[in-house]
Amino acid sequence: MERLTSRENALIKEYRKLSASRRHREETGCFVLEGARLVLDAAQSGIALRTLLISDEGERYPETEKLKGLVQRCFSIPKELAAYISDTEHPQGIFAVGEMPKAKPLTMEKGSYLLLDELQDPGNLGTILRTAEAMGVTAVVLSAHCPDLFSPKVIRSTMGSGWRQKTVRVENLAESIAAWQKQGLRCYAATLTPEALPLQKLPVGDCRGIVIGNEGNGVSREVIEVCDGEVYIPMRGAAESLNAAAAAALCMWELSGRGYLPG
Template structure:
C-alpha cells in the first residue's frame, strides 16, 4: 500500500478524468466508483478493483468489516489519500473517501447468449436518474435485458452509477449505436416490440397479452420517440390514464410497462 498526498499525482489525475469525462472512460476502458456500497456491488458482481483509493479514516473502518476486508483483499493496488484528494475525486458535496477503478467490460458476447423474453429499450433518454430508476425496476421485476441507445447518459458516469444503486453491475445491458437495427433484429427473432407513443393506432397496454417474447420502447423525456423509431416497432402502445395529465415521466411510464410485461 502506497500513500499519495499530491493532487498532481498522475494516478490521481487519471482517476479524476474518469469521473469527469466520458471520452476518458471510453479511451481507457475504465470507470471509477465511489463509496462502499457501489464498490462492493461491483466486486460481488465479479469486477476486480484495479486501483483503490481511500482515506486513512475509511481504511481503518474497512479493516473492521468483513465486506471491507474482502474489498481490500480483491484490490490489485491500494493507495491511501488525503481528504483533499478525496474532494478532488468526488463529484458529491460529501465525499465518501473510498474510490475504486474497474475495467469496462465488453458484454456483447455474453449478452448474445441470454434469453430475450422481456426486454426494455431506451431511446435517447437524458436524465441519469430516469436511467437508474428504470434499471433498478427492471432488475426487481425480472426483465431479461435492457437495450440503450448510445446517446443515453453514460452508464459509468458517477450520477448514473449512483442512480442505479448497483443494478448496472447485475442487470444485462446492451448499449448500441444503431437502436433501430437492434429493434428490427429483435422483430426478426420473433420478439414483439411495442413503442410507448400516442398515435391514432396506439394499442392500450392493458390489451397486450405479453405472453410471447416482448419488448417495450421508452423515448426521450421531452420529445418522446421519433416517427422512424415508432415505425420500426411492431406497434405503438399507450398507457390509459383517467386524469388530465398529458404524459408520464419516462421512468414512471417504463415502470408501468415493466409491471404489465412481467406480472404474468
C-alpha cells in the same frame, strides 16, 4: 499501504479525468466508482478493480478490509484529497477504478425487453436499470446516444443493479429491432397517439419488448414505424405524461406479468 497526498499525483489526475470524461472512459476501458457498498458490490459482481483509494474516514467501514483483498493496488489518501476527487457532497472515503466488462451481443430469447430510444437523463437511466433488475427484465437495450452506463451519476443511481442487469447498446435501434423481430421479438412503442392500445391490453407473447422514448420528443418516428404496434399508459386527472423512468417502471411491470411473484 502507500499514501498519496498531492493533487498532482498521476493516479489522482487519472481518477478525476475518468470521472469527468466519457471519451476517456471509452478510450481506456475504465471507470470510477465510490462508496463502501457500491465498490464492494461491484467487486463481488465480477468487476475487476484496478485501484482502490481509501481516506482515513474510509477505514472505518467494514467493507474496507474485504476490498483490500480484491484489488490490484491500494493507496491511502487524506480527507482533503477525498473531497477533491469525490462526486458526492459527503464522501465515504472509498474510491475505486474499475474495468468495464466486455460488451456481448444480444440474441433474442424468451423474455421481456425494455428498449430506450435516445434517453437523455443519467438519473432516469440509473433508475430504469435498478427497476429492470427488480422486475426481472431480460435485457435493457440502449440506443447510441443514451447516457453513458459508466458515468458516476448513472452508477450511483443504479445502486449496484448496473453490474447485474444485462444491457446492450446498439448503433441503430430501428435496424436492431427489425433484426430481432426475425428472431421472434414483438416490439411496441410507448406513445400518446390515438392508435395506441392501453398498456393493459399489451398483446400476450413470450418475447416482448417496449420502447421508451426521449424525455422531450418521445419515441422517434423511425422506431415507431418498425414496431409491431403502440401502447399508452392510461392516466387520470390532468396529467398528460409521466417521467421516463416512471413510465418505464409501469411498462416493465406489465411486461413482467403484473402477477409475477419471485420464487
